[in-house]
Amino acid sequence: MDSSNQNSHPQITNQSSNSLQFTIHLPQSSNIDSNPNQDPNSNPNPSENPSSNAAFVQNQTVSAPIPKKRRRGRPRNPASSVSQVKSIHSMHTSSSLSSVGVSVSSSSSGRVGKAQMENSSNQASNKNGSTSDSGNLSRRSTNDMMDEIIVINKEATAEALIALTAGFPADSLTEEEIDYGVVSDVDGIEQVNYILIRNHIITRWRENVSRFVTKEMFVNVVPKHCGALLDSAYSYLVAHGYINFGVAPAIKERISVDPSKPNVIVIGAGLAGLAAARQLMAFGFKVVVLEGRKRAGGRVYTKKLEAMGGKKVGFVDLGGSVLTGTLGNPLGILARQLSLTLHKVRDKCPLYSVDGKPVDPDLDKKVEDDFNQLLDTVSKHRQMMGEVSQDVSLGAALETFRGALSEEEMNLFNWHIANLEYANAGLVSRLSLAFWDQDDPYDMGGDHCFVPGGNGRLIQALVENVPIHYGKKVDAIRYGNDGVQVAAGEKVYKGDMVLCTVPLGVLKNGSIDFIPQLPQRKLDGIKRLGFGLLNKVILLFSHAFWGTDLDTFGHLSDDPSCRGEFFLFYSYATVAGGAVLIGLVAGEAAHRFEIMEPVVAVARVLRVLRGIYEPQGIEVPEPLQSVCTRWASDPFCCGSYSNVAVGASGDDYDILAESVGDGRLFFAGEATTRRYPATMHGALLSGFREAANMAHYAKIRASGLKIEKNPSENAYACASMLADLFRAPDVEFGCFALIFGRKRADSMAILRVTFGGQRKKQDQQYSNKLLFEQLQSHFNQQMDLHVYALLSKQQALELREVRGGDEAKLNHLSEKFGVKLVGRKGLGPAADPVIASIKAERIRGRRMSKSSGGCSKPNIKTV
Numbered sequence: 001m002d003s004s005n006q007n008s009h010p011q012i013t014n015q016s017s018n019s020l021q022f023t024i025h026l027p028q029s030s031n032i033d034s035n036p037n038q039d040p041n042s043n044p045n046p047s048e049n050p051s052s053n054a055a056f057v058q059n060q061t062v063s064a065p066i067p068k069k070r071r072r073g074r075p076r077n078p079a080s081s082v083s084q085v086k087s088i089h090s091m092h093t094s095s096s097l098s099s100v101g102v103s104v105s106s107s108s109s110g111r112v113g114k115a116q117m118e119n120s121s122n123q124a125s126n127k128n129g130s131t132s133d134s135g136n137l138s139r140r141s142t143n144d145m146m147d148e149i150i151v152i153n154k155e156a157t158a159e160a161l162i163a164l165t166a167g168f169p170a171d172s173l174t175e176e177e178i179d180y181g182v183v184s185d186v187d188g189i190e191q192v193n194y195i196l197i198r199n200h201i202i203t204r205w206r207e208n209v210s211r212f213v214t215k216e217m218f219v220n221v222v223p224k225h226c227g228a229l230l231d232s233a234y235s236y237l238v239a240h241g242y243i244n245f246g247v248a249p250a251i252k253e254r255i256s257v258d259p260s261k262p263n264v265i266v267i268g269a270g271l272a273g274l275a276a277a278r279q280l281m282a283f284g285f286k287v288v289v290l291e292g293r294k295r296a297g298g299r300v301y302t303k304k305l306e307a308m309g310g311k312k313v314g315f316v317d318l319g320g321s322v323l324t325g326t327l328g329n330p331l332g333i334l335a336r337q338l339s340l341t342l343h344k345v346r347d348k349c350p351l352y353s354v355d356g357k358p359v360d361p362d363l364d365k366k367v368e369d370d371f372n373q374l375l376d377t378v379s380k381h382r383q384m385m386g387e388v389s390q391d392v393s394l395g396a397a398l399e400t401f402r403g404a405l406s407e408e409e410m411n412l413f414n415w416h417i418a419n420l421e422y423a424n425a426g427l428v429s430r431l432s433l434a435f436w437d438q439d440d441p442y443d444m445g446g447d448h449c450f451v452p453g454g455n456g457r458l459i460q461a462l463v464e465n466v467p468i469h470y471g472k473k474v475d476a477i478r479y480g481n482d483g484v485q486v487a488a489g490e491k492v493y494k495g496d497m498v499l500c501t502v503p504l505g506v507l508k509n510g511s512i513d514f515i516p517q518l519p520q521r522k523l524d525g526i527k528r529l530g531f532g533l534l535n536k537v538i539l540l541f542s543h544a545f546w547g548t549d550l551d552t553f554g555h556l557s558d559d560p561s562c563r564g565e566f567f568l569f570y571s572y573a574t575v576a577g578g579a580v581l582i583g584l585v586a587g588e589a590a591h592r593f594e595i596m597e598p599v600v601a602v603a604r605v606l607r608v609l610r611g612i613y614e615p616q617g618i619e620v621p622e623p624l625q626s627v628c629t630r631w632a633s634d635p636f637c638c639g640s641y642s643n644v645a646v647g648a649s650g651d652d653y654d655i656l657a658e659s660v661g662d663g664r665l666f667f668a669g670e671a672t673t674r675r676y677p678a679t680m681h682g683a684l685l686s687g688f689r690e691a692a693n694m695a696h697y698a699k700i701r702a703s704g705l706k707i708e709k710n711p712s713e714n715a716y717a718c719a720s721m722l723a724d725l726f727r728a729p730d731v732e733f734g735c736f737a738l739i740f741g742r743k744r745a746d747s748m749a750i751l752r753v754t755f756g757g758q759r760k761k762q763d764q765q766y767s768n769k770l771l772f773e774q775l776q777s778h779f780n781q782q783m784d785l786h787v788y789a790l791l792s793k794q795q796a797l798e799l800r801e802v803r804g805g806d807e808a809k810l811n812h813l814s815e816k817f818g819v820k821l822v823g824r825k826g827l828g829p830a831a832d833p834v835i836a837s838i839k840a841e842r843i844r845g846r847r848m849s850k851s852s853g854g855c856s857k858p859n860i861k862t863v
Ligand SMILES: Cc1cc2nc3c(=O)[nH]c(=O)nc-3n(C[C@H](O)[C@H](O)[C@H](O)COP(=O)(O)OP(=O)(O)OC[C@H]3O[C@@H](n4cnc5c(N)ncnc54)[C@H](O)[C@@H]3O)c2cc1C
Pocket: 072, 267, 268, 269, 270, 271, 272, 273, 290, 291, 292, 293, 296, 297, 298, 299, 300, 318, 319, 320, 321, 322, 323, 324, 472, 473, 474, 475, 501, 502, 503, 506, 512, 534, 535, 536, 631, 635, 636, 637, 639, 640, 641, 668, 669, 670, 671, 677, 678, 679, 680, 681, 683
C-alpha cells in the first residue's frame, strides 16, 4: 500500500497488487503488511485451551450444544438429535466384546457364536489381570487363533472413542476401508481384530500428534498371527492421512525424495493443494506446486490490519475463519502440533432489531424453534415428493410451508434465512430442496473455534519446505498416456501426474483449458453444483466498544433483499490482537456488495452499529481501518464456496473428485468432498484423499499392471441408479434389502445389508457416557454403512426365509451361499447389467401403469 495515501481523513484505496479484489479503508496513518500470512506469529490474547489429547477430547465434547444462530449450516434440532442417540455398543449382542468396548455386530459376524463364547472366558480373565492373552493363544492352533478376538489392552472402549473422533465408526469399517481391501473377509472376526488394531494405532498417535509412529511400535502389542492386519491397518492409516500427518518437526523430518517415485504437479497452494503436496512429499514423490497468486492459502487469508504507526494491529481472516467443530478436525491437530490454543466461539449471540433494540429473547427463541420445525416439515415433505424435490428450491418450499408471521417475526425469519444463505453461500431460491443439507450428518462435532492470530498460522506451517512457484497462473493442462504437461504463461511443466485444486468457480468459468476436454459427466457436474458468495467487511477500531464478553451478535433487516447485509458480526477482539469486528454479507446482499463503493459499505455498517450501540450510550468511533472483500471478482476463486444447487446432488461432489485420463489428472478441493464441502477441513481432507489416490495409481503403474479405467460412464450411472433403486427395494427384511427383476425367476438380485441403522439402545453405563452419546449422535447417521452382494433371486428369497434373525441370515449368506459382502464399488462390472435391467423394468412398469391408469404392483415388504 502506498503510504502517500495516509492522512487524517478517511481514504479508500484499492490494493490492486493483491489478487483478492478487496478494498482498504484507511482513515489514519497505517502500514499494511502485504503478506500477512507470512507474519502470523503474534498470538494475541490466546484463551485457555487444553492441548493434551485426552483433555482436548473431553473439553471439546462436554461443552454446551452449539447454539444454532452461529452454526455454519443448518441448525440441528436438539430434540431430533437426542432421539437419534444410539449407543455404539448396542448394535452388538456379545457382552464379552462389549466388555472390551468393541463388539462384534451380530449382523456383521456370521461366525460370532462359537468364537465369542470361547472368547468371553478369555476376556474375563484378561479383565482381571493380564492385558494380553498371548499365553492362551500360544496353546492354540493358528486356525483357532484366527477365530479369536484379540485383546490389545484394556482400553478398547477409550480407543473406540478416539477412532470415532478421527472419523471412523468405532466398531465397523468405512466404505473406503472396504474398498481398500483392509481385510479379506468383511463380515468376520478378522474385521473385528483389524478394527481393534486400527483404533489402537490411531489412539497411540493421537496421544501425541507431534511424534511419528512406526509400525514397529505395535509389533509387541499385536499378536503375531495378526501381523498382516497390523500391516494393513498401519499402511491404510498412513496412506490416507489418518496418522503421521501435519507439521510437527518429527513428521516433517521424515520427508525425503525417492527417485523412483513419480513427478507430481499440484495446481493451487490452498489447503487442499498444500495437504496433498505435503503427503506426497512424505511418500517420496517429487512435487512442485503452481500457484497463481503471490501468496499461499487461497481462500484462507489472514490479513494484518495496522494503524496509528503500528500501535493498533489486528490479524483477521478474510476468507475461511471458523474451525467448524474440532472433534476429529485435522486442522485442530495441526493447531496442536503448533501449540496453538484455539478460542472457542462462545454461545452468546444477541440479536438486534431493525431499530437497534435487542430482540425479545422469548420471541427470538420462538421464531428460532418455529424455523427449525419448518425445516423439519420441509424435509419430511421432500421425502414424500421423491425425485420431484430435486427440481424444487429450498426457498420455494420454505415459502410454501411457512405460516403467517407478524412484522418482527418476519424479520427474524429472514434473519434465519440469511444464516442459511451464509452457511451455503447461496440464495435459498437456488438451493436444492432435496440435497442442500446432504452433508449435515458429517458435521464435525465439538466446538466452533478461532485460531488466535488467524488461520494464516496454519498455512505458514504447511508451506514450509514445499516447493511452490508463485505467480504461475495455469492456463492449460494436457494429460495422456505418457504423462502430463501444465502450461502457466510461457512456461510448460512436465510431470507424471497432476492434481488440480482450483476452486469450482475457476472450473466453472473455464479459464483452464483441459486437453483433451474433461469427460462430459464432469463438465455436467461442474455446471450443476452451485458456487456461491459470502463477503465480509472488516473493521479495526481503537477499542472494542461492543465489549469482549461475546464473539457474535446479529442484526435484523426489514428488507428481504438486504437480510444478509451485516446480519451477523464476529468479534475478533479476543483473538486478533486488536479491536476487530467483522460484518458478514450473505445472500443477494453479497452480490451487491461486490460493486458497492467501500465508503458506502463502511457508512452502511457504521449506521447499523450506531443504531445498536448509541441508544445504549456507547459511542461508535470511526474505524481506523476497514477492508471489504470481493470474492466473486477474484479471478482465482470467482466466488466463496460450493453448495448443492437445484438439479445437483451429493453425487456431483463425487464426480468432481473423480480422476480422469487413467490416473493422470486428479482433483481435490472443497468442492470435491461430498461429506465436508465448503469447509477448510474438507479441503485439507480432500488433499489427503487425493495423495492416497495418486500413490495408489503410481503403485499400480510401477508394478506394470494395467490401470483399470476410471469408473466408466456406465459404471457411474449404475452406481447412482443403485442408490435410486434402493429407495424402493423389492423386498426388505431386518437389515437386508433386495432389488431384482420381477419377470424372470432365474434373474439376479442385488442384496444390500445396512449396518448401523438397526442399532438398538443399550443401557450400559460408561464413565464417558456423555461423550459417547454426543459422538454417537454425531455419527449415527453417517454410520449407516451399506455393503452389497450379487446373488441369484432364488438365493435372495431363500435368505429371507432363514430363521434366527440377521445374524443367522448373515451366517447363511457366507457359509451356505459363500457370498462375500463388498462396498458399492466392489460389486464390479458384473452388477452393471443387472442394475440397468432392473431400472429398465421399473421404468417400463411405471409407463404401463400410467397408460392403464392403475398403480404398479406394490413392493413386497416384510419387517
Ligand atoms: C469468505 C469466506 C468465508 C469462509 N468461512 C469459512 C469458515 O468459517 N470455516 C470453514 O471451514 N471454511 C470457510 N470457508 C471455506 C474455506 O475457506 C474453503 O473451503 C477452503 O479454504 C478451500 O480450500 P481449497 O484448497 O479447496 O481452495 P483454495 O483455498 O481456493 O485454493 C485453490 C488455490 O488455487 C489457486 N488457483 C486458482 N486458479 C488457479 C490457476 N489458474 N492457476 C494456478 N493457481 C490457481 C488459488 O489462488 C488458490 O490458492 C470460507 C470461504 C470464504 C471465501
